[in-house]
Amino acid sequence: MSIDRRNFLKTLGVAGMTLTVGKGFGSANKDGDQTEFNALLFDATMCIGCQSCEKACAKAHGLPEPEEIELDVIKKTSETRRGVINYHTTSKDDVYVRNQCMHCNEPACAAACLTQAMYKTKEGPVIWREDKCMGCRYCMVSCPFDVPKFEYHSANPKILKCDMCHDRIIQGEIPACAEGCGDALIYGTRRELIAEARKRIAAEPELYYPEIYGEDVAGGTGLLYLSPVPFEELGFNTKLQNTSYPELSKGFLYTVPSVFVLLPPLLLAIHEATKSNQPKEEDHE
Amino acid sequence: MNKSAIAIEKDIDQKSIWQFLKEELKPKGKWLTPFNIISIPIMLLGLVLIVIRFVYGIGSITNLTQEVPWGLWIGFDVVTGVAFAGGAYVVTFMVYILKMHKYHSIVRVTVLNGFLAYVFYAGALLLDLGKPWNVVNPIIGNSFGTSSVLFLVAWHFLLYMLAQLIEFSPAVAEWIGSRRARKILSAMTIGAVIFGITLSTLHQSGLGALYLMAKDKIHPLWYSEFIPILFLVSSIFAGLSMVIFEGSISHKVFFRQISEKNHKAQKGILTGLAKICAGAMFAYFFLQMLVFIHNKRWDLLDTPMGYWYLLEMIGFVLIPMFMYIHSYRTSNIFLVRFASIVTMVGIIINRLNVTVIGFRWDAAVQYYPSWMEIVVTLAVIFTEIWIFRWVINRMPVLSDSPAWVKEEK
Numbered sequence: 001m002s003i004d005r006r007n008f009l010k011t012l013g014v015a016g017m018t019l020t021v022g023k024g025f026g027s028a029n030k031d032g033d034q035t036e037f038n039a040l041l042f043d044a045t046m047c048i049g050c051q052s053c054e055k056a057c058a059k060a061h062g063l064p065e066p067e068e069i070e071l072d073v074i075k076k077t078s079e080t081r082r083g084v085i086n087y088h089t090t091s092k093d094d095v096y097v098r099n100q101c102m103h104c105n106e107p108a109c110a111a112a113c114l115t116q117a118m119y120k121t122k123e124g125p126v127i128w129r130e131d132k133c134m135g136c137r138y139c140m141v142s143c144p145f146d147v148p149k150f151e152y153h154s155a156n157p158k159i160l161k162c163d164m165c166h167d168r169i170i171q172g173e174i175p176a177c178a179e180g181c182g183d184a185l186i187y188g189t190r191r192e193l194i195a196e197a198r199k200r201i202a203a204e205p206e207l208y209y210p211e212i213y214g215e216d217v218a219g220g221t222g223l224l225y226l227s228p229v230p231f232e233e234l235g236f237n238t239k240l241q242n243t244s245y246p247e248l249s250k251g252f253l254y255t256v257p258s259v260f261v262l263l264p265p266l267l268l269a270i271h272e273a274t275k276s277n278q279p280k281e282e283d284h285e
Numbered sequence: 286m287n288k289s290a291i292a293i294e295k296d297i298d299q300k301s302i303w304q305f306l307k308e309e310l311k312p313k314g315k316w317l318t319p320f321n322i323i324s325i326p327i328m329l330l331g332l333v334l335i336v337i338r339f340v341y342g343i344g345s346i347t348n349l350t351q352e353v354p355w356g357l358w359i360g361f362d363v364v365t366g367v368a369f370a371g372g373a374y375v376v377t378f379m380v381y382i383l384k385m386h387k388y389h390s391i392v393r394v395t396v397l398n399g400f401l402a403y404v405f406y407a408g409a410l411l412l413d414l415g416k417p418w419n420v421v422n423p424i425i426g427n428s429f430g431t432s433s434v435l436f437l438v439a440w441h442f443l444l445y446m447l448a449q450l451i452e453f454s455p456a457v458a459e460w461i462g463s464r465r466a467r468k469i470l471s472a473m474t475i476g477a478v479i480f481g482i483t484l485s486t487l488h489q490s491g492l493g494a495l496y497l498m499a500k501d502k503i504h505p506l507w508y509s510e511f512i513p514i515l516f517l518v519s520s521i522f523a524g525l526s527m528v529i530f531e532g533s534i535s536h537k538v539f540f541r542q543i544s545e546k547n548h549k550a551q552k553g554i555l556t557g558l559a560k561i562c563a564g565a566m567f568a569y570f571f572l573q574m575l576v577f578i579h580n581k582r583w584d585l586l587d588t589p590m591g592y593w594y595l596l597e598m599i600g601f602v603l604i605p606m607f608m609y610i611h612s613y614r615t616s617n618i619f620l621v622r623f624a625s626i627v628t629m630v631g632i633i634i635n636r637l638n639v640t641v642i643g644f645r646w647d648a649a650v651q652y653y654p655s656w657m658e659i660v661v662t663l664a665v666i667f668t669e670i671w672i673f674r675w676v677i678n679r680m681p682v683l684s685d686s687p688a689w690v691k692e693e694k
Contacts, residue, residue: 078351108498114436115419115428132428135415137354138435142498149351150415152344157415237501245498249434252494252513256437259487267382267479274384 037105037124038169039190039222040177041197042098044234045207046184049085049096056180057083060165069096074235077101079151082162083177090233097234098177098185101126101147101162102214103222105190108245109139109148117159118148124190124222125164133159144218144240164222190222197226219244302461313678324667331664334657335412343415346657353645355413357654360640362409362662364492365633366402368516371524373399373449374485375561381478388554390547393456393682394535395528397673400449405669407442412661434494441488448481459687460680467690490517496639504643506585506594509576512639518572521565523632525558529625539677542684556613559621562628563609570602590646597638601631 054066063080075084076099083100107126109118117133120126128148135157140148151157165175173179178187186193194215201208213225217240225231232238338346349356376395379385411417422428423439430436451473458467493516500508509515536543536551585591608624611617641652677683 076351111432112430112435112498114430114433114439115422116430117422117428132419132422133416134419134422135417136413136435137415138433138495140351140354141496141502144498144501146352150354151342152347152349153342155340155342157342159415240501245500246432248500248510249494249497251510252434252490252497253432253437256487260483263483263486264479267378267482271382271475271479274382 035122036189036191037103037222038164039103039124039188039193039224040164040175041186041188041193041224041226043184043186043197043200044095044097044225044227046182047085047096047098048184049087051085052180052182053098053177053185054081054083054085056176057162060168060176075099077147077149077161079149079158079160082160086235088234090229092229095227095229095234097225097227100177100223101164102145102218103162103164104218104244105220105222106218106244106246108142108144108218111246111249112138112142114138121166123166123169125166125169126161126222127163127166128159128161130158135159142245144237144245190220190224193224197224200226213238216242218242219247305461309679320670324671327660328664328667328671331661331667334661334664338412338661343413346655346661348652348655348658350648350650350652352648352650353641353652355644356641356652357658357662358409358413360637360644361633362665363406364640365636366406366409367489367492368520368523368632368636369527369629370399370402370406371485371489371520372528373452373524374482374489375521375524376528377452377478378482379561381475382482387550387557390550391528391532391554393453394532394677396449396452397456397676397682398527398531399524400446400453401669401673403442403446403449405665407446409662409665434491434497438488438491438495441484441491445481445484445488448477448484451477452481456680456682456686459690462687462689464689485520486517489520490514492516493639496644499644502645503639504590504646505580506577506582506590507639507643509580511572511576515569515572515576518565518569519632519635522562522569522628525562525565526625526628526632529555529558529562529621530629533622533625535677535683539683542677544685547683547685552616552618555618555621556616559609559613559624562624563606563613566602566606566609566628570598570606573598573602590643593638593642597631597634601627601634605631 049069051066051069058064058066058081061082063082066081066084067075069075069085069087071087074086075081077084083098085096085098088095088097103124103126104120107118107120110116110120110126112118113133114136115132115134117129118126118139119129135150137148137150137159139159140146140150147161149160151160165173165177168175174187178185186196188196194212197212197215201210201212207228209227209230211231213227213231213236214221214223219242225236227234230238334346343349347356347358372395376388376392380388380392411420414420423430423436424443451470454470455467455474458464458470490513493512493514496503496508496512497510532551532555536548586595605624605627608620608627612620612624641654645652681687
C-alpha cells in the first residue's frame with residue numbers, strides 16, 4: 001500500500017512537471033519488483049546499555065569513539081554520532097533506549113528533498129547522497145523526529161544520519177549495530193519483525209507495554225521499538241500523527257497541475273474580453 | 286518628454302552601443318548622500334561576512350541549530366521578501382488582464398522592484414545553501430525531487446524571474462534605443478504576464494506549503510493546512526502595501542523624473558490601491574478567523590503566544606485594514622502611507638511567526654538571529670536598492686518612454 005501511494009505521488013509530480021516544463025521524463029521511478037522493506041527491532045527490555053552498537057557504528061563509519069553514558073544527560077545524534085544509547089529512569093525500572101533515524105516507510109525528508117539526495121531505497125534504508133544534495137536543510141525542517149544533522153562548521157558540509165548500513169545490506173550483510181548487539185537490536189524484514197514483536201508481547205504481557213512504536217507512527221517506520229513502559233517515559237514523541245508526513249503536502253501538490261491548466265486560459269479569456277470593449281486603448285508594452 | 290531622453294537618443298546615433306553602456310555604468314550624481322554613507326559600510330561588512338561564511342561554514346556567522354535549520358535568511362529574506370514582491374503579479378493582473386489603465390504608470394517600477402527582489406532573495410538563498418554549487422541539480426540533470434514543494438518553488442522562482450525580465454525588457458530596449466528589440470519584446474508581454482501570474486499564485490502559496498510537513502514544530506496558532514492559501518491572500522496586500530510604500534519614497538527621491546501628469550495621478554492610484562488592500566485584508570482576516578474557529582484553539586489564546594497572535598491579528602491586520610478603509614473614504618494620502626507601513630510590519634511579523642518565532646517555539650535552545658545574519662540581510666537589501674536606483678536613473682521606468690515609442694504606435 002505504502003509503495004503504491006509513493007509511486008502515485010511521484011507519478012503525479014512527474015505529470016505536474018510535464019505540464020509545467022513541457023518536457024516528459026516519465027521513465028523515472030518505477031520500482032517494479034515489490035521487495036519488502038528491511039527494518040530493525042529494538043527491544044528495550046533486553047538492552048543492558050553496553051554501547052556495543054554505538055561502538056560498532058563508530059568503527060564501521062570511521063567516527064570517533066562514543067562517550068560513556070551519563071546519568072541525566074540525554075544524548076542526541078549529531079554530526080559525529082549516528083545512533084545513541086540513552087538511559088531513562090522510568091516507572092518500572094531503569095531502561096536503556098537507542099535513538100537513531102527511524103527509516104520511515106514514507107519519509108518526510110525524502111519527500112521534502114528537491115534533488116532526491118534523501119532517498120528511500122527499495123531495501124528499506126533512507127540514505128543521503130552527497131553528489132545530489134545542495135544543503136538546503138529542508139529535510140531537517142520536515143523530519144518529525146529531527147534526525148538529519150548538518151555540519152554547520154564546514155565549507156563543504158554534509159548531512160549526517162544513520163543509513164542502516166545500506167552499503168552492507170546490498171552486499172548481504174547486516175547493519176553494524178545489529179551485528180554488534182547481542183539480542184536487543186535485531187535486523188530482518190519489517191513484516192517478520194512486527195510478527196516477532198507481537199509474539200513477544202503476547203508471550204510476556206506483564207513484561208511489555210502493549211504497543212510497538214514504529215508500527216503506525218508517521219505512517220510506519222523501519223525502526224521498531226518494544227518497551228516495558230509507555231513510550232513517553234523514554235522521551236518519545238507520542239503525539240506524532242499515525243499517517244505519513246508527505247500526506248500533509250499532497251493536497252497542495254495535487255492542485256498545482258489543475259492551476260496550471262485552468263488559470264492561464266482564464267486569464268487569457270479575461271484579457272480578450274476586456275480588450276474587445278476598448279479597441280482603441282489597446283497598448284501592451 | 287525630458288531632456289536626458291533626447292540626449293540619449295542622439296547619442297545612440299553617433300556612438301557604438303558599447304561606448305554607450307560604458308558611460309552609463311559610471312555613477313551619476315552626488316556620492317556623499319546620507320543613504321550612501323549608511324549603506325556602503327554595511328555592504329562592505331556584509332561582503333566580509335559572506336567570505337567568512339564560505340570559508341568556515343554557515344555556523345560561523347549564523348546562530349542556526351540542528352533543531353532550527355532555517356532562520357532569518359529564509360524566514361525574512363526569502364519568505365517575507367517574496368511576499369513583498371507580490372505587487373508585481375497583482376499590478377500586472379490589474380493593468381494587462383483587467384485593463385485598469387489608471388495604474389499603467391506604476392507597472393514598470395513595480396515589475397522592476399519585483400524582479401530585483403526575486404534576484405536578490407534567490408541570491409540570499411544561495412548564501413544559506415550548504416552546497417550552493419549543487420543548486421543546478423533540481424534544474425538540470427536527473428535529480429528531480431518531484432514530490433517536493435521546494436522543487437516546485439525553485440522552478441517557479443527561476444521561471445518567474447524570466448517572466449519578469451520579459452515584462453520589464455521593453456524599458457531596457459528603450460534605454461539602449463533599439464526599436465526592433467522593443468517591438469519584439471513588447472509583443473511577448475502579455476504571454477509573460479499570464480505565465481507570471483500563474484507562477485505567482487503557485488509559489489506564493491508554495492512558500493507556505495513548504496511548512497506543511499513541519500506540523501509538530503510550528504505553534505498551533507500559526508500551523509494549519511490552510512497556510513498556502515493564507516500566504517497567497519496575504520501576498521496581495523503585502524505586495525500592494527510595498528508598492529504604496531516604495532512609490533511614496535520614489536516620488537520624493539526621483540521627483541524630477543516623474544512627469545507632471547503622473548504626479549497628479551498618484552493620489553488616485555494610492556487611494557485605489559488602498560481600496561484593494563482593504564478588500565484583500567478583509568478576506569484574509571475572515572480566513573484566519575475561520576481557521577482559528579475551525580481548529581478550536583480558544584484555550585491557546587490565554588498564553589503569551591496567544592497574546593502575540595491577537596496582537597498580530599488585531600494590531601497588524603484588523604487595524605491597518607480600517608486605516609485603509611478610512612483613508613480612501615477621506616482621500617487621506619498620509620493615512621494610506623501610514624497604513625501601508627503598519628501592514629508591512631504585520632506581514633513581517635506573520636511570516637516570521639510561521640518560519641522563525643513560532644517554529645520550535647518550545648525548543649530548549651531558542652534561535653535568535655546573530656548580528657551577522659542581520660548585517661548580511663541589510664547588505665542584501667542595500668545592494669538591491671543600489672541596483673534599483675541605478676536602473677531608475679537610466680531607464681524609462683518612472684520617467685516617460687522616449688518620444689519615438691509614441692511615434693511607433
